[in-house]
Amino acid sequence: MLDAALIKECADPSLKPAIVEQFVQAVGSEDPLAITVRAGGRIILVPKPKTPEEAIEIVRDNIGGSVVRVGLTQIPAGIGLKDVSELKVNLVEPCANLRMGTTMFAKILRIVAKWYGNPTSEEVFPQLFDDAVYAWQTGKFEGESVFQAEDPGGAVVQRSTVKIDDAAQVEENTIAEIPDDAPINPDDACIRIDLTRIGGQK
Template identity: 75%
Template sequence: MLDAALIKECADPSLKPAIVEQFVQAAGSDYPLAVTVKSGGRLILVPRPTTPEEALEIVRENIGGSVVRVGLTQIPAGIGLKDASELKTDLVDPCANLRMGTAMFAKILRIVARWYGSPTSEEVFPQLFDDAVHAWRTGTFEGESVFQAEDPGGGVVQTVAPTAGETESDADIVPKNSTEESDEPNSAGIRIDLSRIGGK
């Protein structure tokens, strides 16, 4: 779980703190020095770094022919750099990584929102968020490279999925009887949302 003070101080201000937390939980790492290396779609095992210098060394060794993700937000290393020697240890600094990663994710959210027609309904946000996380992981959205893409600007209506600690009124989207057991097999409500299957 991310520290609230770290989010307040370092995260992109266009994202709500709860959205920042959801983003890092969905696509990031809880270890600030985390380095993930993928080549040809396969995960390459690398030693777990214990210092920023070690993390940077692993990045430099692998950045040539692989996709290297780093830090809390698992931001792709080397975006916009011409040479691996330009990489700096702030890539794995929690605050700097959160700042860069959330700014990039906010841009991806705006790209996805524009594709959706810039919706103003809060109900669309969970789908939009999922698509943005998918774009973050793959690096593309609708055939466009999201990390190099132009920022369309504008704002995105953000909502947070209700969590266990929220009151019933916060989570009134969930039907009241959805958790009740039923003896009748044909009268039970839907328990798994299959609406996204076959969508993409």
């Protein structure tokens, strides 16, 4: 389970914390130095690195002709780089990896949402999320390379599973909608008028 402080400090702010956690749980690793190498559909076993420097050396040794994924978010190494020498140790640093991974995943979510017609209902989000996770794992969505694709921009309506514990959010949600046909119970009635100031002035 990801540390809440790490999510708050490092994750892409356009994703809700619950979605970040769900994303890492679906595609990532608990080990920030985790490396997965695939070639021709097969997983290639590589030595387990003990330091970030070792991890980057393993990535550099395997990146030619293979798909190498690294860190907490298992982000593909080498996206947008022209040379393996450009690979930096921060690729496996937890905060930097989470930032890069969630930023990329947020872009993929927007690509998927655009294909769906940018739905505004939270009910559609689980399907969007599943498609985005599949696109993350395969690198493609509707035949397009998602990691190289342009970001369509915009916001994605996310279905949060986070309990409301923030006082401001609670205050926003204190007024409940009561259906017209609901049975009336005087004990359940809401205070409609603030009477606290009556009699307070002389």
